[in-house]
Amino acid sequence: EVQLLESGGGLVQPGGSLRLSCAASGFTFSAYAITWVRQAPGKGLEWVSAISGSGDSTDYAASVKGRFTISRDNSKNTLYLQMNTLRAEDTAVYYCAKTRSGMVAAINYWGQGTLVTVSS
Amino acid sequence: DIQMTQSPSSLSASVGDRVTITCRASQGIRNYLAWYQQKPGKVPKLLIYAASTLQSGVPSRFSGSGSGTDFTLTISSLQPEDVATYYCQKYNSAPLTFGGGTKVEIK
Numbered sequence: 421e422v423q424l425l426e427s428g429g430g431l432v433q434p435g436g437s438l439r440l441s442c443a444a445s446g447f448t449f450s451a452y453a454i455t456w457v458r459q460a461p462g463k464g465l466e467w468v469s470a471i472s473g474s475g476d477s478t479d480y481a482a483s484v485k486g487r488f489t490i491s492r493d494n495s496k497n498t499l500y501l502q503m504n505t506l507r508a509e510d511t512a513v514y515y516c517a518k519t520r521s522g523m524v525a526a527i528n529y530w531g532q533g534t535l536v537t538v539s540s
Numbered sequence: 541d542i543q544m545t546q547s548p549s550s551l552s553a554s555v556g557d558r559v560t561i562t563c564r565a566s567q568g569i570r571n572y573l574a575w576y577q578q579k580p581g582k583v584p585k586l587l588i589y590a591a592s593t594l595q596s597g598v599p600s601r602f603s604g605s606g607s608g609t610d611f612t613l614t615i616s617s618l619q620p621e622d623v624a625t626y627y628c629q630k631y632n633s634a635p636l637t638f639g640g641g642t643k644v645e646i647k
Binding site for chain 2: 464467470479482525526527
């Protein structure tokens with residue numbers, strides 16, 4: 421059974437940093453691209469970032485480029501999202517999500533999400 | 541970047557009705573289009589990928605069609621458990637943009 425478990429969310433002040441983690445199990449982690457998708461309270465889904473199975477290729481939404489960094493450790497089956505210079509508009513539930521194959525593919529499994537609140 | 545526009549933003553229909561949701565891309569994306577269902581308080585679920593391929597386990601009352609810029613999600617006979625918000629997503633290239641969502645309610 422595919423499982424994705426996010427952690428690391430919490431309350432942070434504007435301008436602060438946070439690192440999210442996503443522990444994966446139930447599939448060959450290194451064979452699949454993984455993405456981060458966020459959802460602000462009461463709002464729709466927003467794609468944030470993606471990383472290839474090998475970790476060699478990454479993509480970012482314009483809204484986070486230069487502030488967020490996605491990475492993965494295939495030896496630990498874990499995905500990360502380093503978030504710097506956080507803004508109020510980054511407040512959202514952040515989902516770790518597995519694609520069906522590569523970076524340009526639909527998402528077939530989602531974690532339960534971790535809430536990030538940016539506020540003073 | 542390619543924009544994804546869904547319509548309507550919300551709808552109310554009776555049980556058994558045929559429901560159609562539209563998603564339009566600002567540029568052609570071939571068939572790189574997925575549909576997701578998100579029930580209240582739940583995680584999104586993949587319904588359809590490649591515009592018209594039903595994900596395993598999804599009821600056959602759901603179907604998808606379209607290619608290029610115009611896509612449709614159809615629920616052939618709306619059921620109470622279909623109350624949810626539905627999102628399209630393009631995935632031909634980054635950014636993998638979602639549509640704004642369509643909230644479906646029972647009349």
